[in-house]
Amino acid sequence: MHSPWSRRAFLLTTGGSALALTTSGLLPSDEAEAAVAADAYEALRTKWRTLILGEGFSPTAEPFKSRLAELGTTARELRDTMAPATGSLWPDASYADPDPDTDQESYGYSANVVTGYSRLSTMAQAYRQEGTGLTGDAGLKADILTGLDHLYTQVYNENQARFGNWYSWQIGAPQNLLDVCVLMYDQLSATQVANYCKAVDHFVPDSAVGSYTGTSTGANRVDLCRVLALRGVVGASSAKIALARDALSPVFPYVTTGDGLYTDGSFIQHTTVPYTGSYGSVMLGGLGMLFSLLRGSSWEVTDTKKQIIFDAVEKAWAPFIYNGLVMDGVAGRAISRGLATSDAKKIQADDHRRGHPIMSAVVLLGQGASAAENARWRGLVKGWMRRDYYSPPLSDASLGLTSLARLQGVENDTSVAAIAEPTGHRLFPNMARATHRRPGWAASISMADPRITYYETGNGENLRGWHAGSGMLYWWGDTYANGQYSDAFWPTVDPYRLPGITASRKALADAAGGDWGASMPDVKWVGGASDGQRAAIGQYLKGLQSTLRAKKSWFCLDDAIVCLGAGIVCTDGAAVETTVENRNLGPTGTTSFQVDGAAKPTGTPWSATLTGAKWAHIGGHGGYVFPGGATVKALREERSGKWSDINKGGATTAIARKYLTMYVDHGTAPTNGTYAYALMPGASAAQTAARSADTGWLQILANSDNQQGVSVPSLGFTGVNFWFGGTVGKLTASAPCSVQISEKSDGTAVICVSDPMRAQTSLTLTWNRAVSAVTAKPATVTSAVTGASLKLTFGDLSGTKGATQRISVTLG
Known part of the structure; x- marks a missing residue:
């Protein structure tokens, strides 16, 4: 099996380690103590090399053989093009900012500092990995x-003032620099180690984790702790490692506002952005690496609240992973990072390729969890891997060797049985998101409220994601x-016609609303109620x-999602539309489409008004039912775009995709527009x-x-969203x-109630249905009167944060 480094090449002599300790001013007077201390840091460096390079694979077996050869080829190209000059290490990555007062332009120059260290890291990995063709190459x-x-001399030193993006100086550059220092440690002089540590100390002082605020929260805090921990490992500073360990503790507890994990499974970064699938991935991966690095050492993370992170694997991350992909509704501006201009070889990023690193992080985190947790998580990962037919993780060229090795290990582990996707519903009131899973399909809904932004833009990314929080389904x-x-959806889709949204076609400027999730709607009623299998969800x-x-x-519901809209008003002077569907049919787009049994053309573009349509069907996708008939517009079109249209760092090559769109046109000045349709994923035309x-x-x-509400008698389902108090069917709400x-076949029922507004200090709900007994209720229910009807009186719900209150009853 592959050992990522030889003992001869990597294990240092006591004298070498002592020299490093001397340069840090930490050499103990007793030589025996010095040797013990040196061994401790050496052990951490050895462990970090394993975390960087991977383990448990053969460099002569596929897919590793090819990947290692590719690493060698890339490193050779980087070596051949490296040309040290004033202001740059590579000609295409200048960090000499001509106008450091212009922030947006400075971002690119500061990013090139990261680029320089990242490329050196690639070269260092090729030097240390076996099978690259450059292993141990002196040149x-x-x-x-x-x-x-x-x-160090040119830009990243203790005398350099920071410009551009803070991230480049405090996370991007030092992480890559310290990784190189660990990989090349036995080749560095004491002076070099001291210089690089001084540079890191300058840009990432201890005060960077002095308070849990600003850019030092959530995933960013974990990244900063990684820098401090590796600074301690490279510079032999116990105090730095201990600081990094202790500074992780504020990440663990549940939060009630701002960045972090919430008790309902929500994860927020940048104060207002649901970020489970991007920053959350970084946090999970970073914690897994730090837990692993420090495990068994005198700096081990012992804070018992780290169990919250372990619990979050299934509470926060798993609900948003479906057959290997991580849902875009919790990926923030990362959805626009499809293909960068800076590296034509870079594989297009998408929801699957964002999901795979999370799977790898779960495997790594499991090594420090309980045996039961570890076994179950490996089963989850194996299931996700085996069902990801669209983008098999073990063929993911964007996945690092370390992650690839972890996932290959799970695949080869015959003791692990793949766990199937669960069915059920999850509401995340604290980030205005919901997921719904049924046999054969899954769905997710993205909304916005006073705490959660419409969308996030920033750094020139995700420039047209304006309506992603407007009820995207x-x-x-x-x-x-x-x-x-996954397939170039975001640069080619009509951004005013995202599936499920209601939007005005009023023209919006790129990045409208401001950077970093600055814009939130001043609405109160956003949320819903769920029994864990079905749900009623609403968005004002x-x-x-x-x-x-x-x-x-x-x-x-069980095989459908019923979608209602009402009270649609607008005076923008632009068309207002509700997009029933907008399916990306790929480059060819020959999928069949029929309305009320009549087939529509499959090849050439067309548009049509479907008057009185009762149902529609997209071949290979699913069906749509319009109760009572509806006037719906439909079109088949080819749309083209570039990643650079939505991300300033994106590729400038034009791409095209075919789309099949259905939408309700509410006109240019609706005063009370409505719509009603049912989505049936996977349903046949019949x-x-x-x-x-x-x-x-x-x-x-x-x-x-x-009010909006529906009943499905065959399912025993009733769902009502009371925008105002009143009576709907057999339900009357006071607020x-x-x-x-x-209602269940065994004569019982479950009533789920929530206060999405987080404002009700009292609520009375009456169900005009005979109930003989209340068998379970939360403390928020202050009175429950049974008989010919059920009357529930709730106390103060304002502190429940929109969480569902569940009451179980026996029917009369």
């Missing part, structure tokens, strides 16, 4: 050391349609920089037609500006709330 070693000294099939958002929508107002509801013909299956109880009821 490559000399070039790496030349590059390190050049960057994502969905994926188990063996189909998993490339819907206000448009970004628009006069648009709308009430939107989703009722998540199933869709049958559902449409079964007019008794769905009863729309209300669809107005005051705004969300209610979901499931």
